Amino acid sequence: MPLLASLRRSLLAAASMFAPIAATAQTTPPDARVLRVVPHADLRTLDPMAVSVTITRMHGLMIYETLFAWDSQLNPRPQMVQDVTTSPDGLVWRFTLREGLKFHDGQPVTSRDVVASLRRWMARDVVGSHLGARVASLETDGDRGIVMRLSRPHAFVTYALGSAVGALPVIMREADAQAEPGVPITTTIGSGPFRFNRDQWLSGQRVVYDRNPDYVPRSEPADGLAGGRVVKVDRVEWRIMPDAATAAAAIQTGEIDIWEQPALDLVPAITRRRDVVVDRLNGISTQAMLRPNTIFPPFNDPRARLALAYATDQADAMAGGWGDERWWRRCDAYFVCGTSMASEAGAEGYARPNLERARSLLQEAGYRGERIVFITSNDIAPIGRMAEVVAANLRAVGMNIDLQVNDWGTVVTRQPRRDPPDQGGWNLFVTFASGATMLHPLTNIGANMSCDGRNWAGWPCDEEAERLRATLLDAPEGAERQRAAEALQRRLAEVQPYRVLGQVDQPYARRANVMGMLNSPVMLFWNVEKTTR
Template identity: 25%
Template sequence: MKQKRLGLLFFILMLVFALVACSSNDDTTSNEGSNNDTETDDSTDTDDGEEEEATSDGEFAGGTLRIALDAQPPNLDWPTTPATSARDGARLVFETLVTTDEEYKAVPMLAENIDISEDGKTYTFKLREGVKFHNGKEMTSEDVVASMERWLEKSTITGTIFIDATWTATDDYTVVLELQEPSSLTLDTMASAKMGAAIMPKEIIDGAGDEFITDEYIGTGPYVFTEWRQDQYIHFTRYEDYQPVEEEPSGLSGKRIAHFDEIFYYVVPDSSTRLAGLQTGEYDLAYGLPYDVYDQVQNDPNIEAFLTPSSNAFLHFNKSGDIASNQSFRQAVNTALDVDEIMYAAHPNDDLFWVDCGYMDINIKNWASSAGCDENFNLKDPEKAKEYLEEAGYNGEEFKIMLTRDYANYYTAGIVIQEQLKNVGINAVVDVVDWPTFNDKMQSKLDEWDALVIGSSTVSTPPQLLYLSPTFGGGLEDEKVAEMMKALETSASIEEGQQIWDELQEYAVTEVVPVVNLGGVNSLFGLSNKLEGITAFTGLVLWNAKFTE
């Protein structure tokens, strides 16, 4: 399988937002409802080529998949974090009422069918019966209601669609959602892979209270969370009682088969170590390979380069700070930047990126827009930038850009941005921190940074864009944006919503400038040529994949 590029399939980094570091009093966290007898040395001795054995449905399974992860997730509490490192592991364990097919259409998953009232305010979900959580308990409507209420409380992607919405269980296998206003985006939002609406046992939710779930990761998915050794690995095992749907796989929907006996996500921050481990066979799959080894990976007969659209890269302004709160200053930065130079410096091959002003990923056909971009993007006009600085009353104050080397392309982009801003008289300085510190400062230490360079993982609808919300890192408090976003969320049709979105993006790009979008980024993964069936859709999809030998 030699896949060099996936078009519509997706994402995320990203981005990466509102992350809270996972912590524990012990070095190891484990799920009481799963097999936790495996120690590190013994568990990694499984031979990938071991004899396969048939599962109950006639499929074959076997082997241990070893993955080198570029950053440790903050946790696996999917509704609470947009981190892509958390998302990919969490969705092995958790499933949702609805999910997304390859055309980004919301389709049932744990729901068997969905009935929508004529006024668009009432959604009735008939649940699949007999679906069991990893602790052996059958999933019922009380678990779904508790899970969906927690998702509405914890997730930041829900926007205004679900304000004052209610979830009610009418019997053990029927759940009703009542909205205050209809929205054509309801199911798309519920199906999002970002901060997903994970269904978990009610007692787990009750036990967590207002806190993050840090050890009892119990879902209905094809793999069971088994063990987490901080800064070492996260271990999953096949769920022998998993009950897949029978539809053909499409995007994140359809039949899911857990072919691997075990999956280990090893935390390997150093990119050269990830690549070396892939080349020697220590790892079967490696995340976040540096872009400068792209040609090397392509030319290695034992491994394969795998590209998938993952995020939009951007410079995000702290609009609650002293400097970046000034709209004229933000315009100055936007006007000064040479985006082509920035993106080429960070991504040394045309396969790895595309330059684009639009806030929505160009692969999300319903929502990709160029509104406002022609006269306000990639201007590289130093003299005009200086005029904006004078208008802003800028007097040489430090403009602090926060970066992390844990994502080398965004770090490089930030260094180029710093130099370009210095050339127009902005006293740009960089604060380079590790990834956990980056996440912490991004949300809770707003007085320590003015801007940051990062990527936002691909989302399926505009209201999921965190940098247009007031809640994300020095967030956007703009009455007109809020009004238009609400109008979009309550639009009666996709066509009506598209018109509103064009107007909203044009206003944001030309008058607000909450971010300077740089373009889209493909993530570079490395795969062993002994793997087949790996796909990507808003991140890697590991179910239905297996070893060829």
């Protein structure tokens, strides 16, 4: 009997713990307190440490937090951290968590959760693995203290811990973070300003988040991802609308409040309305790319990868994807034209297509017309259109292109597969990544050519490029860093971890009564409100 009574008390306690979540999920807020958004893609993967796709990062930032966060200028600021101290030699870092941090299930966030989460992130992410390679030990110091000891100094510790790119260094519950690093988790219990409403989630149609009433924001003003994450609506609903014309009609009638990535050919129509505003989310251009799989022929040979650069025309690809040239520009800089480490050194030869040179390089690499599996999707229209243009460019130099069109969720889940192309794997895909991701050698997921096989899908390996990247990351600001950036750019232009296809300034659209959008690498929904007009 005592055992039964104890079990009954445990069950009652658990029920009371989850009661607030259930109550929130079943309550329908008034229309003025609901923000309805058309995102660029459907949410398929719930684990923001598992994949580097933008929609999963957006989801992760809704429900989780990180120790630090980038402000609008991409400077790291404390987020979950209250205090941070560093030893004079830069080898010992001590962090103290803010008081009152709680997970959505009511459990307090502790140093054990942080240590487990960071270890999982360091095992999965390109930024995390770079930092992790210098971490000699990571330990708890009481319930709120964390001590990180480095084997040698790292110039970007807080920048990495606040990363908003790649796989995010979010803080999960210890039990979730201890799951197998290679298997995405499906739990959605964070400590962030929103709660994931699983009852309302309908794949392919909607994703719903409710305001976390227990969340205590920082006192500083919101600035990018940093500062006070003050939620001013009760619910955020993502409405999945793959058809651009449907989304355009919805923003004009007020059925939706925000369209994250409006089709550029429809922008003139929606901007004619006084109650719709079209604007840029941030000031750093997005980079488009063609990513080859370097595990299998022909792109295990850098000459075949270089052939991609000579065969493709950036103007064709970008015009196909985004139309009017006012939205895009040519750029062969791996670290994004217009930013501090940008250089186009080494790319002079393929600034314009050279089909004969492309054919010659393919022949030298031993390519003899084997089938090339090129995966893509029309769910994100610019990606699908760019893929069609690039496929035509590659066929023109004799490549046997099998363009396989699937839904975006299938493409995303297929990218990490290392199977041979004829067994569910792939040779090529087109995608794009935010400028905030690609402007820095630490966060540029495509330029990581580490040979441990833990880098981004495509898995290019080049020890010289990695030596130059390490030199750049350790270089002091100023002329020395610029020289190191140019040297790395030249090597990347030679070995081609991916073909840069250009840069685009993707706008977003909102109803005029939506206020408070933040300048950020990804779209955020705290600080946003719907005014009555």
